[in-house]
Amino acid sequence: MGERVSVDENIFYDEFINKLQIMESILADAQTETFDIDELFRAVHTIKGTADILGMIDIVNITHKAEDLLDEIRVGNLTMSPVLIKLFLELKKFIELMIENILNGLNDDEDMINNLTLHFEKELLSSMPNQQKESKIILVVDDSLVIRQRVKLIGQELGYLVVTANNGIDGIEQLKKNKVDLLLCDVSVDEIGGLDMLLEVKKNKKYIDLPIVILVLNKNKDIKSIAKDTDAKAWLMKPFDKSRFLIVLDKIIG
DSSP states (O other): OOOOOOHHHHHHHHHHHHHHHHHHHHHHTTTSTTOOHHHHHHHHHHHHHHHHHTTOHHHHHHHHHHHHHHHHHHTTSSOOOHHHHHHHHHHHHHHHHHHHHHHTTOOTTHHHHHHHHHHHHHHHHHHSTTOOSOOOEEEEEOSOHHHHHHHHHHHHHTTOEEEEESSHHHHHHHHHHSOOSEEEEEOSOGGGTHHHHHHHHHHOGGGTTOOEEEEESOSSSOHHHHHHHHTOSEEEESSOOHHHHHHHHHHHTO
């Protein structure tokens, strides 16, 4: 468990609560003549901006998709149906949960947050009119929160859905729960069981076509040998360069 956030961040917390309350109030009138879609959009936009200031990547990404959906309602391509009202109310509760966890320095619920984040991203995307295809899913397995968040930020900027795991056991669970299109896995730290996980994945015919990229901390390991043993398509040094990561993404999953 981490330390509690600073007083300055608690000031931002008040802004979150205020806008979330506004969201709930507006949604209560969503099927009446007093429904103000513009005010709802502004509340979501402010939540996104505040989250961006504090580096809350998941909230930024979800509220960005929520904005896109609200834009479709504003221009008349969608109506605020009971299904969408329920989705936005559930989203409001989820954002509250995420903020509370961050404020209290809780990282214990990473798996739950992963699953709920992915759920809302999929729900928001599927609600968009003329949605052509489901976003591809990237799974990153690494014991470093910084690395996991960096991959998530870059991936989400490009429109991918990103799930994370901090060890090999959790990584296997995420593979079982999600149709993963690309697996990034650390093989530098034995404690997370990354290499064992990849060897296990290789033996499972279900994942025979799953592209793998290995993450390594230094060149002391026999990278070529590990890549061969795990059928990895590429490797990235940590902390990895964003431009190289973008090239790898483009070549492997487009």
